[in-house]
Amino acid sequence: MAVDSKGKKLPSGIRQRANGRYEGRIKYDYKSYSVYADTITETKKKMRDLKYKLEHGLFVSKEKITLDAWYKTWLEEYKKNRVKIGTYTSYEKYYQSVIKSRLGSRNLNDIRGEHIQKLYNDLVKEGYALSSIKIVSAVLNGCFKQAERNGLIERNPVKLAELPRQTEKKTRQAMTREQQALFMEYAKESYLYHFFEVMLRTGMRKGEMQGLKYPDIDRKANVIHVRRTLKYIEHHGYIEDTPKTRTSTRDIPLTAAVLEHIEAQRNYWGFKVVNMNQYIFCNERGEALSRERIQAEIDRIIKRIRAAGHDFPRITSHVFRHTFATRAIEAGMQPQVLKTILGHSSLAMTMDLYSHVLPDTKAEEMEKIANVF
Template identity: 55%
Template sequence: MAADKSTKKLPTGVRKKSENSYEVRVKHDGKTYYAYASTITEAKKKRVDLKYQLTHGTYIKPASYTFGQWFEFWMENYKENSVKRGTCVTYWNYYNASVKERFGDVKLDKIHGEDIQMFYNELVKKGSRSATIKVIKAFMSGAFKQAVKNGIIARNPFDATNFPTKTKAEKKRKAMTKEEQALFMEYAKESYLYNLFAVMLRTGMRCGEIRGLRWGDIDKKEHVIHVRRTLKYINGEGYVADAPKTKTSFRDIPLTQDLIGLLDNQKNYWNFKVEKIDRYLFCNVDGDPLDSQAVQVEINRIINRIRAAGNEFERITPHVFRHTFATRALEAGMEPQILKAILGHSSIAMTMDLYSHVLPDSKAEEMKKIVSVF
């Protein structure tokens, strides 16, 4: 039997490569075949599996997988039944847009840490946002991690990389000032999406979440809005209801009297028949799901009217309404922990990281309170 440096005996055909890496060797028809594992127990199982595959002719040579082939196999067998449908769609979209051309035809065992690091740098040079690069890292590293578990490759190339920090060109989270907010809503009064904009500013809901609201989600008895779904676009199917972004995105938002008035107005806006009472609350004139692009088009139209009147106004996206709500909430003294729950963030650290820039003035005011103690 082989032995590691601590003199602990290892099973036949298993050799320790590093602290958490074991090499499995099986001889068959005069050739030696290899697999890799992170524990002795896993190595023993992989050796049994490898021997079985070689004996029964089901062995697939690891190097025969390109990243594209493995990614497709990984998505179908490991992801489609374990993550949201919308997440799978997002992974495929990013793969086709940014990864396929670069790594799709490259063998798994030929992709090294330096290749991934150069890919990071290429994405940064192209102007990709940190959030975009994080998504790409998530699914690529996940696919490689599974390949390591399956003994197809020895190590995950992402382990030898450094994730790029935010570039100087990457702007801080944009939020409207109080003056901009008031100006926008003044010019939005005649818009068919006025109620949507007003509710977003009062709840911080994501655009997909508010477009996925149904009247049944408005719970006047408990005085909350139940956030239970988001709208996701699926090629060939259009907009479909999907689970919210994360587990903490399932949440209840307090229902104020102001919100009740806006939501009641929206319920009756299109004068739909009773049979469509469970339609999406914010929809188009036919009662169909509201397109995210239609929201952006309406925002642009309102901004053009503001500019035509001689006012300066930067371009904004629907997500700016969420940031504006969070900014106003902190300015008004809302506790970050409460804001985290309303926004549906997964951690208080995320909330503070995104909105800590709002707090300097608040911190100064809080420090003044301690003066009376001395």
């Protein structure tokens, strides 16, 4: 029976290598297979997993398998039925456009930490945003993590590389009260006036607004049920998907003002019959609004504002969400309540909004307690 470096007896089929790691060997169909881990417990688990995969035809031999070949197996067998279609297509987009040409032809076992690090560094030099590099890292990490579990590689090289540091934090953009009033005044004649009002009064994401249907408006409970988002998928068009995160599926209180705008929108296009499965905010043909039409209308309104002699920055639809959050914080809404309404996955995301808004009011707040001392 094999023993470890301290003379302790090891379980059958396990030995300790010179580098201190453990190797577990099993035989199946007259062939020997090995797994590697840092502990005996982890080695035994990997041996059980490997045996299961061998017996159920899920094992892929590591003999000169390229990243390209393994990626296809990983995406189709391990991810396709576990992630949202938007995530799936995002993985494909980044693999095909960024990873494939740089690492795809290499054998899995030949890819080391320095290769992953060089990829990150090259992407920084080429001007890729940190958010994009993080997606590339997520694809590679998931792919190699499963390869390690399957015994195709000894160690995940992605863990040995460091993501680039965030050099400059993106400033959140929100309209001031004056800009907000100015925009909505010039938006009154727009066919998206009610869309902008509801988004501004609820903080809903653009895709959630696009996917809103009449049954989502619960008059009895006085809430808006956020149950879906519209997402554009290349070569597929717009599809209905689940909201961004688990906490994004939520109920938002339905105020009288929001209900008034939704009712006004119901009659805007003058459809003789309103299909209850129809999107509330749609085009003149009753079809889903595209992101291009929404941005084009925002740009058209801003053009009119500027033509009237006002200075106004270019904004996107996401600014309405930040503007809602800013007004909510200014009005004293508690972070935990705002988190729930916005559908943030963590309180830290909401507090980040607070850190953006509060510097403008901290001097005023300090004055309130000046006389306490």
